[in-house]
Amino acid sequence: MIKSVLLVFAMEAEAQPLIQALGLKEDVPAKIVGPAPCVTFSGEHEGLAVHVVWNGKCKDHGVDNVGTVPASLSTYLAVLAFKPDVVISAGTCGGFKAQGAAIGDVFLGTAVINHDRRIPLPAFDKYGLGHAALLATPHLQAALGLKSGVVSSGNSLDYTDKCMEIMTSHGAALKEMEAAAIAWACALYKVPLMCVKAVTDIVDGDRPTAEEFLENLHSAAAALQTTLPKVLAYLAGKELAAL
Ligand code: ADE
Numbered sequence: 383m384i385k386s387v388l389l390v391f392a393m394e395a396e397a398q399p400l401i402q403a404l405g406l407k408e409d410v411p412a413k414i415v416g417p418a419p420c421v422t423f424s425g426e427h428e429g430l431a432v433h434v435v436w437n438g439k440c441k442d443h444g445v446d447n448v449g450t451v452p453a454s455l456s457t458y459l460a461v462l463a464f465k466p467d468v469v470i471s472a473g474t475c476g477g478f479k480a481q482g483a484a485i486g487d488v489f490l491g492t493a494v495i496n497h498d499r500r501i502p503l504p505a506f507d508k509y510g511l512g513h514a515a516l517l518a519t520p521h522l523q524a525a526l527g528l529k530s531g532v533v534s535s536g537n538s539l540d541y542t543d544k545c546m547e548i549m550t551s552h553g554a555a556l557k558e559m560e561a562a563a564i565a566w567a568c569a570l571y572k573v574p575l576m577c578v579k580a581v582t583d584i585v586d587g588d589r590p591t592a593e594e595f596l597e598n599l600h601s602a603a604a605a606l607q608t609t610l611p612k613v614l615a616y617l618a619g620k621e622l623a624a625l
Contacts, residue, residue, distance in 0.1 A: 383467075383619055383620065383621055384430070384467045384468055384617045384618065384619065384620055384621075384622070385430065385431060385467055385619075386430065386431035386432075386433065386464065386465070386466045386467050386468075387430055387431070387432055387433070387466055387467065387468050387469070387470060387614060387617060388433045388434075388435060388457075388460055388461065388464050388466035388468075388469045388470070389432070389433070389434045389435070389469075389470045389472045389610070390434075390435050390453065390456060390457050390460065390469060390470070390471050390472065390560070390564050391434060391435070391436045391437070391472055391473050392436075392437050392446055392447070392448045392449070392452070392453060392473055392559065392560050393436075393437075393446040393448065393473065393474070393599075394436060394439075394446055395446075395599055395600065395603055396472065396473040396474055396599075396603050396606065397423075397434055397436045397472075398603075399603050399604060399606070399607035400434065400472070400606070400607050400610050400611075401423050401434060403607055403611060404425050404427050404432060404611065405425055406423040406424060406425035406432060406434055407423060407424065407425060408421065408422070408423050409422045409423065409424050413460075413463040413464070414435070414456075414459045414460065414463055418438075418455060418456070418459055419437065419438030419439065419440070419441070419447055419452070420435050420436060420437050420438045420447075420452070420455070420456035420459065420460065421435070421436050421438050422434065422435050422436075422460060422463070422464075423436075424464075427611060427614045427615065427618070428614060428615040428618040429618050429619060430614055430615075430617065430618040430619075431464075431466075432614060433460065433464045433466060435456045435457070435459075435460035436456075437452040437453060437455075437456050438452075438456075448559050448560070449537045449559050449560065449563075450496075450535060450536075450537055450559065450560060450562065450563035451563070453471075453559075453560035453563040453564050453567075454563040454564065454566055454567045457469065457563070457564045457567035457568060458567040458570070461567065461568065461571045461573055462571075466573060467573075467574075467622075468517065468573070468574050468575075468576060468617060468622075469564065469568050469573050469574070469575045469576070470575070470576045470577070470578055470610075470613070471491070471533075471560060471561045471564045471565075471575060471576070471577045471578075471579075472577075472578050472579070472606065472610060473558065473560065473579060473580075473606070474558070474579065474580050474581070474582045474595075474599060474602045474603065474606070475489070475533070475556040475557060475558035475579040475580070475581060475582070476556065476557040476558065476581070476582065476583045476584065476585040476591065476595075477489070477555065477556055477557075477581035477583070477584055477585065478531075478549075478550075478554060478555050478556070478557075478584070478585050478586050479584050479586055479587060480550075480586055481531050481553065481554070481555035482529060482531075482555070483529070483531075483555055483556065483581050483584065484581065484584075485581055485582065485583070485584065485594075485598050485601075485602070486580065486581060486598070486601060486602055486605050487529055487580070487581045487605075488528055488529075488578065488579070488580045488581075488605055488606060488608075488609040489528060489529045489530060489531055489533075489555060489556055489577075489578075489579050489580075489581070490519055490522070490523050490528050490529075490530045490576065490577065490578060491516045491530070491531070491532070491533040491556065491561060491576065491577025491578075491579065492515070492516055492518075492530050492531060492532055492533075493513060493514060493515045493516055493532050493533070494512070494513070494514050494516065494532070494533045494534070494535060494561045494562040494565045494577070495511050495512060495513050495532060495533075495534050495535070495548070495549075495552050495554065495562060496510060496511060496512045496534070496535050496536060496562045497534045497535070497536045497541070497545040497546075497548040497549050497554070497557070498536035498537060498538065498545055499511065499512065500544060500548070511548070511552075512562050512565075512566065513552070514562070514565045514566075514569065516533075516565070516574075516575055516576055516577055517574040517575060517576050517622065517625065518625070519576060519625040520625075521624065521625055522613065522616050522617075522625050525616060526609065526612055526613065526616065528609070529555070530555075531553070531554070531555025531556055532552055532553050532554045532555055532556070533554070533555075533556045533557075533558060533561045533562070533577050533579065534548070534549045534552065534554035534556065534557050534558075534562075535557075535558055535559060535560060535561050535562035535563060536557070536559065537559060538559075539559075539591055539592060539595070540591060541557070541585070549585075556577075556579055556581070557585050558579060561577050561579075574622060576613075578606065578609065578610060578613055579606075580602035580603065580605045580606040580609075581598075581602060582594065582595045582598040582599055582602045583595045583598065
């Protein structure tokens with residue numbers, strides 16, 4: 383039965399609306415001590431223990447620690463600290479209109495891959511792709527009327543032709559920078575992972591990604607904030623198989 387959930391966010395702007403809406407409080411004293419830069423918040427929603435880990439800021443550049451490396455560190459440490467029943471990789475992403483994505487949509491991930499780990503050596507090729515299934519949530523998806531698809535992670539906001547070839551050949555619906563790394567850390571602990579992501583920009587569209595991302599970041603974070611409490615309420619007290 384699901385009694386506790388950990389949400390992993392890369393950006394403060396993605397995490398703050400949920401932290402405020404659920405009245406989560408920063409854990410003091412810190413549950414994860416430095417030098418790891420991540421910050422955790424905890425509280426309760428519909429009888430569920432809710433924990434948030436945000437990757438924190440880069441001390442050299444003053445921006446959020448986005449990308450796969452901080453995501454795996456935060457997830458590893460927060461799963462160790464909170465022992466959640468389920469982890470949710472939450473945040474924003476680019477969406478493929480060819481897979482039905484539109485700005486502001488909230489998607490559930492079905493699987494993760496990496497599009498920027500190209501290692502053409504025996505067995506390393508599959509390792510690099512890192513295809514991993516996410517927790518199956520067909521009933522939750524139907525109940526909340528969400529779209530679903532494959533999430534592809536990489537460490538760049540843009541992409542090369544080769545990245546695009548990998549994403550399209552694996553039917554990626556979403557492109558972001560953390561989920562596959564979070565999946566790796568969750569797999570070490572055998573904790574099930576879900577992805578709940580709101581679309582800020584269209585990867586196979588014609589607008590510059592950075593411009594579209596900045597324009598839609600706050601509205602997408604708000605859409606995410608509307609959906610996440612419903613996801614948490616649905617998870618509360620259920621068996622994994624009932625999702
Ligand atoms: N986050 C939001 N949009 C993104 C994109 N197009 N690529 C990677 N991460 C993103």
